[in-house]
Amino acid sequence: MKKHQSQFILLAFILAQIAWLGLLGLWIYWYVSNYIFYKEVGKGYLIPSNVFVDNSKVGVFVIGIIMIVGIATAVFVIFRNLTVQRKITGLYDNFIANITHELKSPLSSIQLYLETLSSKNIPPDKQKEFYSIMAKDTDRLHKLINSILEISRIEQKRVSHNYHISSAEIINKLIENAFKNFRLPENVTKIEGSVRGKCVIDKDAMQIVFDNLTDNAIKYSSPPHSISIRLKNNDKQNIIEFSDQGIGIGLKDQKTIFNKFHRVYNKNIPNVKGTGLGLFWVKEIIKLHGGKISVKSEGLNKGTTFIIELPIYKTSKILYIKSLLRQTAKKEKFMEAADGE
Ligand code: ADP
Numbered sequence: 001m002k003k004h005q006s007q008f009i010l011l012a013f014i015l016a017q018i019a020w021l022g023l024l025g026l027w028i029y030w031y032v033s034n035y036i037f038y039k040e041v042g043k044g045y046l047i048p049s050n051v052f053v054d055n056s057k058v059g060v061f062v063i064g065i066i067m068i069v070g071i072a073t074a075v076f077v078i079f080r081n082l083t084v085q086r087k088i089t090g091l092y093d094n095f096i097a098n099i100t101h102e103l104k105s106p107l108s109s110i111q112l113y114l115e116t117l118s119s120k121n122i123p124p125d126k127q128k129e130f131y132s133i134m135a136k137d138t139d140r141l142h143k144l145i146n147s148i149l150e151i152s153r154i155e156q157k158r159v160s161h162n163y164h165i166s167s168a169e170i171i172n173k174l175i176e177n178a179f180k181n182f183r184l185p186e187n188v189t190k191i192e193g194s195v196r197g198k199c200v201i202d203k204d205a206m207q208i209v210f211d212n213l214t215d216n217a218i219k220y221s222s223p224p225h226s227i228s229i230r231l232k233n234n235d236k237q238n239i240i241e242f243s244d245q246g247i248g249i250g251l252k253d254q255k256t257i258f259n260k261f262h263r264v265y266n267k268n269i270p271n272v273k274g275t276g277l278g279l280f281w282v283k284e285i286i287k288l289h290g291g292k293i294s295v296k297s298e299g300l301n302k303g304t305t306f307i308i309e310l311p312i313y314k315t316s317k318i319l320y321i322k323s324l325l326r327q328t329a330k331k332e333k334f335m336e337a338a339d340g341e
Contacts (some may be wrong), residue, residue: 018073106137161202178210195238197312221246236316
């Protein structure tokens with residue numbers, strides 16, 4: 001839970017305590033004063049008409065109602081936060097289970113191959129194959145650990161991207177790279193249209209975006225895969241539509257898949273392993289570029305389209321984009337100075 005959130009709950013709790021203690025005091029005061037009042041009426045010292053003109057009693061009543069509303073609001077705030085907290089804990093538990101699996105399976109595989117290599121006489125060509133599998137597993141572990149570190153840096157606002165003005169064609173290049181990284185044959189991918197506006201991007205970060213979307217398009221569809229990209233732009237944005245013909249996403253889940261740790265559980269969906277971090281990472285990178293990502297799907301088994309909108313340099317979000325360029329220039333100057341020393 002974020003620090004300001006827990007402080008807010010603590011404040012709500014303290015205010016609720018003050019409100020109900022105040023209310024209790026008020027009621028005691030009200031009861032005692034009425035008791036004395038009616039006792040005097042009973043004894044004939046006071047005339048009953050005073051009952052209806054005593055403003056202090058109306059005041060006590062109004063303050064009492066305000067305090068009850070205050071207590072109810074504080075209880076609601078605390079209850080809502082606890083529910084959110086419970087949900088996050090559940091997602092976090094799932095994440096731990098998933099990440100343990102993701103870490104354990106390549107490690108077990110490496111261990112097995114190492115044991116085999118050291119205990120048996122393996123022919124050289126087989127040895128080569130084993131080393132190549134181990135290299136792939138190590139790469140998988142490396143990527144996973146890097147992704148966790150990078151996401152944590154983004155959350156702590158310590159991310160260090162290098163933003164540069166790029167020609168519009170860079171988008172095509174990065175998408176093609178992603179297809180190559182996942183060894184997708186040309187006949188299953190299609191890129192239509194083009195974007196025209198220059199944009200300010202960090203190429204490595206944007207590569208992560210397209211790699212993640214490609215990885216998901218493969219994971220959440222059965223072969224033969226089919227991925228089609230539509231590129232277009234308006235005056236202010238380059239728009240990239242990234243579509244697959246896979247298992248699709250139900251309407252309810254479309255609202256939450258970009259949240260950290262969120263994964264969709266459905267018994268009709270094949271049990272694909274993952275951590276629920278990929279789309280969160282993608283969304284954060286796009287946000288840092290001043291852009292937006294959304295998802296569209298007609299429902300289960302009807303494919304999925306991710307829509308990315310990136311601001312075009314000089315026509316949209318000028319101040320923000322310039323601040324990205326300034327940040328990078330400052331960083332590069334600092335690096336140059338450090339190299340010169
Ligand atoms: P992971 O793939 O590790 O679970 P992501 O953050 O990349 O995590 O995705 C979150 C969830 O969104 C996935 O678990 C999956 O249910 C759903 N999802 C993502 N991409 C697709 C897609 N192309 N088609 C269908 N479902 C998807």
